[in-house]
Amino acid sequence: MIVEKDDHVFAITEAGKIVRVNTNEIRIQGRNTMGVHFINLGKGDHLRDISKYEEEKTENKDDKEKEEDEKKDKKEKDLEKTIEKTIEKTETKDEKK
Numbered sequence: 001m002i003v004e005k006d007d008h009v010f011a012i013t014e015a016g017k018i019v020r021v022n023t024n025e026i027r028i029q030g031r032n033t034m035g036v037h038f039i040n041l042g043k044g045d046h047l048r049d050i051s052k053y054e055e056e057k058t059e060n061k062d063d064k065e066k067e068e069d070e071k072k073d074k075k076e077k078d079l080e081k082t083i084e085k086t087i088e089k090t091e092t093k094d095e096k097k
Contacts, residue, residue: 007023008021008052009051009052010050010052010053011038011049012047012048013039014047016089017042018083026038
Protein backbone atom coordinates (compact mmCIF):
# COMPACT_ATOMS: atom_id res chain seq x y z
CA MET A 1 0.00 0.00 0.00
CA ILE A 2 1.34 3.42 -0.90
CA VAL A 3 0.39 6.26 1.41
CA GLU A 4 0.76 10.00 1.22
CA LYS A 5 1.26 12.69 3.83
CA ASP A 6 -1.87 13.11 6.00
CA ASP A 7 -3.43 9.77 4.95
CA HIS A 8 -5.06 7.69 7.66
CA VAL A 9 -4.41 3.97 7.87
CA PHE A 10 -6.79 1.55 9.59
CA ALA A 11 -5.75 -1.87 10.87
CA ILE A 12 -8.38 -4.36 12.07
CA THR A 13 -7.64 -7.60 13.90
CA GLU A 14 -9.68 -10.81 14.05
CA ALA A 15 -10.43 -10.04 17.71
CA GLY A 16 -12.03 -6.72 16.73
CA LYS A 17 -9.21 -4.36 17.70
CA ILE A 18 -9.12 -1.31 15.43
CA VAL A 19 -6.16 1.04 15.12
CA ARG A 20 -6.24 4.32 13.16
CA VAL A 21 -2.96 6.13 12.54
CA ASN A 22 -2.19 9.32 10.64
CA THR A 23 0.80 8.69 8.38
CA ASN A 24 2.42 11.83 9.78
CA GLU A 25 2.82 9.90 13.06
CA ILE A 26 4.87 7.12 11.43
CA ARG A 27 8.65 7.56 11.41
CA ILE A 28 10.40 7.31 8.06
CA GLN A 29 12.90 4.46 8.14
CA GLY A 30 16.03 3.86 6.10
CA ARG A 31 16.71 0.77 4.02
CA ASN A 32 18.71 -1.04 6.70
CA THR A 33 15.96 -1.08 9.34
CA MET A 34 13.38 -3.64 10.42
CA GLY A 35 10.48 -1.26 9.76
CA VAL A 36 7.89 0.29 12.05
CA HIS A 37 5.76 -1.60 14.60
CA PHE A 38 2.19 -0.62 13.69
CA ILE A 39 -0.09 -2.75 15.89
CA ASN A 40 0.30 -5.11 18.85
CA LEU A 41 -1.48 -8.41 18.31
CA GLY A 42 -2.64 -10.50 21.25
CA LYS A 43 -1.83 -14.18 21.49
CA GLY A 44 -3.73 -16.01 18.76
CA ASP A 45 -4.95 -12.76 17.18
CA HIS A 46 -4.32 -12.04 13.50
CA LEU A 47 -4.49 -8.97 11.29
CA ARG A 48 -7.81 -9.09 9.42
CA ASP A 49 -7.54 -6.00 7.21
CA ILE A 50 -5.45 -2.90 6.65
CA SER A 51 -6.68 -0.03 4.55
CA LYS A 52 -6.00 3.60 3.70
CA TYR A 53 -8.61 6.32 4.16
CA GLU A 54 -8.33 9.82 2.75
CA GLU A 55 -10.50 12.83 3.53
CA GLU A 56 -12.89 13.76 0.74
CA LYS A 57 -12.10 16.88 -1.26
CA THR A 58 -15.01 19.25 -1.91
CA GLU A 59 -13.53 21.52 -4.60
CA ASN A 60 -14.39 21.36 -8.32
CA LYS A 61 -13.74 17.88 -9.60
CA ASP A 62 -13.31 16.54 -13.08
CA ASP A 63 -14.65 13.14 -14.16
CA LYS A 64 -11.45 11.31 -13.22
CA GLU A 65 -11.47 12.75 -9.68
CA LYS A 66 -15.17 11.88 -9.32
CA GLU A 67 -14.43 8.30 -10.40
CA GLU A 68 -11.56 8.08 -7.90
CA ASP A 69 -13.87 9.42 -5.16
CA GLU A 70 -16.48 6.77 -5.99
CA LYS A 71 -13.79 4.09 -5.65
CA LYS A 72 -12.73 5.57 -2.29
CA ASP A 73 -16.37 5.66 -1.14
CA LYS A 74 -16.77 2.00 -2.05
CA LYS A 75 -13.55 1.13 -0.27
CA GLU A 76 -14.69 3.06 2.81
CA LYS A 77 -18.05 1.23 2.79
CA ASP A 78 -16.23 -2.10 2.40
CA LEU A 79 -14.00 -1.16 5.35
CA GLU A 80 -17.05 -0.26 7.45
CA LYS A 81 -18.65 -3.63 6.58
CA THR A 82 -15.43 -5.43 7.53
CA ILE A 83 -15.35 -3.57 10.85
CA GLU A 84 -19.00 -4.43 11.53
CA LYS A 85 -18.48 -8.12 10.65
CA THR A 86 -15.37 -8.30 12.81
CA ILE A 87 -17.21 -6.74 15.75
CA GLU A 88 -20.17 -9.10 15.26
CA LYS A 89 -17.82 -12.08 15.09
CA THR A 90 -16.08 -10.94 18.27
CA GLU A 91 -19.39 -10.43 20.06
CA THR A 92 -20.56 -13.90 18.99
CA LYS A 93 -17.34 -15.44 20.32
CA ASP A 94 -17.80 -13.56 23.62
CA GLU A 95 -21.41 -14.77 23.91
CA LYS A 96 -20.33 -18.40 23.45
CA LYS A 97 -17.84 -18.11 26.32
